[in-house]
Amino acid sequence: MNLKVNKNRLWQSLMQMAEIGPGKHGGSCRLALTDVDIESRNLFKRWASEAGCCFRLDSMGNLFARREGENPDVAPIIMGSHLDTQPCGGRFDGVLGVLGALEILRVLQENNIKTEHPLEIAVWMNEEGARFSPAMMGSGVFSGVFKESEIYSHKDINGISVEQALHRSNQLGNEPCKSFPIKAYYELHIEQGPVLELNNKTIGVVTGAQGISWSHVTLNGQSAHAGTTPMNYRKDPVIGMARIVKGLQKIIKEQEGALYTIGRIESQPASINSVASKVFFTLDLRHGDDATLNKLQQEFKNLVSETCAAEGLTNTIKDIWQAPAISFDKNCISKVKAATEHLGYSYQKIISGAGHDACQIASVAPVSMIFIPCEGGLSHNEAESISPEDAAAGADVLLNAVLESAVIN
Numbered sequence: 001m002n003l004k005v006n007k008n009r010l011w012q013s014l015m016q017m018a019e020i021g022p023g024k025h026g027g028s029c030r031l032a033l034t035d036v037d038i039e040s041r042n043l044f045k046r047w048a049s050e051a052g053c054c055f056r057l058d059s060m061g062n063l064f065a066r067r068e069g070e071n072p073d074v075a076p077i078i079m080g081s082h083l084d085t086q087p088c089g090g091r092f093d094g095v096l097g098v099l100g101a102l103e104i105l106r107v108l109q110e111n112n113i114k115t116e117h118p119l120e121i122a123v124w125m126n127e128e129g130a131r132f133s134p135a136m137m138g139s140g141v142f143s144g145v146f147k148e149s150e151i152y153s154h155k156d157i158n159g160i161s162v163e164q165a166l167h168r169s170n171q172l173g174n175e176p177c178k179s180f181p182i183k184a185y186y187e188l189h190i191e192q193g194p195v196l197e198l199n200n201k202t203i204g205v206v207t208g209a210q211g212i213s214w215s216h217v218t219l220n221g222q223s224a225h226a227g228t229t230p231m232n233y234r235k236d237p238v239i240g241m242a243r244i245v246k247g248l249q250k251i252i253k254e255q256e257g258a259l260y261t262i263g264r265i266e267s268q269p270a271s272i273n274s275v276a277s278k279v280f281f282t283l284d285l286r287h288g289d290d291a292t293l294n295k296l297q298q299e300f301k302n303l304v305s306e307t308c309a310a311e312g313l314t315n316t317i318k319d320i321w322q323a324p325a326i327s328f329d330k331n332c333i334s335k336v337k338a339a340t341e342h343l344g345y346s347y348q349k350i351i352s353g354a355g356h357d358a359c360q361i362a363s364v365a366p367v368s369m370i371f372i373p374c375e376g377g378l379s380h381n382e383a384e385s386i387s388p389e390d391a392a393a394g395a396d397v398l399l400n401a402v403l404e405s406a407v408i409n
Helices: 007-018 035-050 095-110 137-142 162-168 237-253 290-311 330-343 357-361 388-406
Strands: 054-057 063-067 077-081 119-123 184-190 203-209 211-220 259-261 265-268 278-287 314-323 347-352 367-372
Touching: 007 035, 007 095, 007 388, 035 054, 035 063, 035 095, 035 119, 063 095, 077 095, 077 357, 077 388, 095 119, 095 184, 095 388, 137 357, 184 330, 184 357, 184 388, 203 330, 203 357, 203 388, 211 237, 211 290, 237 259, 237 265, 237 278, 237 290, 278 290, 290 314, 330 347, 330 367, 330 388, 347 367, 357 367, 367 388
Parallel strands: 077 119, 077 184, 184 367, 203 347
Antiparallel strands: 054 063, 063 119, 203 367, 211 278, 211 314, 259 278, 265 278
């Protein structure tokens, strides 16, 4: 069988979904459990209902749309991703995985194709972590990575807790949020990087994901007058941070495959004519090997200690989150690769540099992902862009991999 999706219908669905919570510059803004997020879920539910689905909602607001199989008692094949976005997000991050999966069910329905295993689409709650931290919250509780009771207490910038937001949005389902038997989980996603585009490949066969470490770092010095305090008398945490960043850049460049990002910086008292007394910054470290990631963490901490000693500063480093490097299921990877080859699309194997719901689900089910290129590798940006042809190609691969897993009668 050489089934393909309806390219125009998939693209029209993506464009229609993008009309909900539009950004100011052509992207999307649908923070988790806000009114526009719920509006997007309701539109998805309407479409999935027309494709013959029934629905379940769990206690973390994860939404499951189910197409029954010939044997309803066997474990389902699950496809999915998320509909929430960054505050200034694109139209395809996460959304492609949900609507690509919906397109698969539409194709099966119009071709009257039955599968032995039930098929489900998962819409995971708060994947982005933009409103509530941490990211991948719904899939994390589902897979046991996070404790629901603790996650419920996490608050957004307005002091609204996750539990309150679930109540207010009517997304607090009756079904407990916990894992159940899953035969296979597939997630279609934009790459969010430039590798596929640079290599002129249509499909990324994703074999795993990088390890990620997040830290909060505070450097404490001494506030002083900017005009009367000689440079060699200062205990300036800004100078300390500058030295640390320069040293970290050297460490990262010497380690192949390593990445770091300092995404947030704050100083106190934040006055133009005062030496700062305190600097706070965040650190995101990533590598595909856990041992190497741990080594990088330790080298960073040693660098901070040495720099603070030289500059007369004190410091605190709080490790707030760590996700281990993940290897996806070989059988699922094989099915994605075989579907890609069967359809004649160019491809390469690739490791995800970003975290995804699939990374959480990998601890409780066989998992693989399918990447398609995004223009310029740009994501988490309203200018995020993909082509209708690549979107359809990714969905084609998803369709054929799922059918191979679900066993056609």
